[in-house]
Amino acid sequence: MRVSPSPTKAAAVALALGMVVTGCAAGAGETRSGLTLGYFPNITHAPALVGVENGIYDEALGDTGFSTQTFNAGPDVINALFSGDVDAAFVGPNPTINGWAQSGGQALRIVAGSTSGGAGLVVRPGIDDVDDLRGTTLASPQLGNTQDVALRWFVRGQGWEADTAGGGDISIIPQENPEAVSSFGAGEIDGAWLPEPHLSRLRVEYGAELLVDEADMWPQTEGRFVTTNLIVSARFLEEQPEAVRALLEAHVASVDWINDNPERARETATRHLAELTGSELNPEVAEAALDNLTFTADPVAASLRSGAEHAEAVGLLEPVDLNGIYALDPLNDVLAEAGHGPVAGLEGQGSA
Template identity: 25%
Template sequence: MIKMMENKPSLGDNVKVDYLVEQTPDMLNPKLLKGEIEIATIPTNSAANLYNKGVGYQIAAMNTWGVMYVLSNGVTVNNWADLKGQQIDTASKGAAYDVVFRYLLSENGIDPEKDLTLKYISSPVEQAQMAIAGNSKITVLPEPWVSTVLSKNKNMKLALDMQQEWTRINGADVPFAQTCLVVKADFASKHPDIVDKFLQEYANSIDWVNKNPVAAGELVTKHDIGIPADIAGSAIPRCNLRYMSSTDAKSAIEKYLQVLLDFSPDSIGGKLPDAKFYYQK
């Protein structure tokens, strides 16, 4: 969305757009629960949770197909079997990326409760600090923390790509549907042309960011996103940004939500959303 923040494309006559940046999804949730935002980029499980609570948001598009990686320092990790017997630092037990990591372990025949030790750290920020200081041998982190750690501790190596493993297990047509764009349902029904124009511009923005990661990183800093330009530029190629409509992405979304439901039902509100969860013009 950063190119849209920079260019402020017109969505129609008398349409004013305010772009709001929050540092975490938790800071955005109160506004979503009150219906104060028409369009938002949030984790896919958060979208399901809101929908299952009766909050009127639908998935309009997918934008990010996984930003999760396993990093190692001084430990040989060439494949998932190498994680057996190791201590692995991660954050937020029961959160989406913890669930996905445990799912991938299980699919590789590794019992996350018996075959290794998961050490839960309070936040990715603290995880990254530990890794930078050399106090973490194996850690599971999202971008942009991956790029931050790799830039500040040259002994830390990118060991495993969780997105590649997800695709290996589930197939190339069912990628890791981590982050989405939601639209307020009543707003979309009243203003479909505005929503469609936004989605067109949004798809163009994602395409531009992928083609111009360095320039996009500079815009991230310019618009106070909270990530240094060089880190953002390094992170973008590993963020797997790609626009796909919710209807085209439905099978991937459903697979991801089913995994979360099996491992941590509360993370999506206890059930799979029904068909109305998916925005259609």
């Protein structure tokens, strides 16, 4: 969750933000018509996979116009939001916080939750308890990313040290998720703190054991923690609130359909993934991964703030004020119409 970009990146962010503020991102001060939604070809973005595949967003947005763009990394999503290439996106808590901090709270708002859970520490057979971890080599997806922070917070909680150079009582090596899977299979690492479906891949395909379920680290939220948010451009929210409401109607409908039709949802999500990536996810992995995830419009706001505090504690985030990051009033209107209860932001207020 690092929020101290290099001078070059800071300049790029400032330029992009300037374009958003002045209206140049859409071209010559014009507002681009329609809504463009960004998402990942990843099972943790199942509400997007299902909603796009089933035409739920197309139907809800109607004459507004709807298009999509897929990404493989959170920072790319945030840059696209800054530049106006996308208006809304499914993205994890780490890039969300980074975008909020880099823009001084100007560029984005979290308008809904999407996914909770589905992360933890998987290890090779023979590591039977936490004490066996001392001296091991573990992977995390990226220095300062959501799972890396969780791993370092866990290590800190054991009274151990792990520096950013791979030294300490436990060696933490940043590796992209597919690389970590390959490294584990080759015996080059002892385990990894991973999100789904990579966590289930190691368990199903390589016999890894789940040593730490991250849900157990969140007693204050009854095991729930944010994995994916739905964010929108602050400018788009201000200028096209009805389009955002239609997006939220589609999002809630997609989440409800997944929860009401788990088997069909798995088939739909994996079919759309195959269309996007050209390869099919192992059905056993897909089933295990989806069983380990909770799809909900609740952003589990308390876990976002705690995650930021954890990142600060392990030295990977400068202090950041998150008040105002949520704009949940439109979502709560949609939830009420759909027969659901309201969700809360950081201070217990819909738009806190």
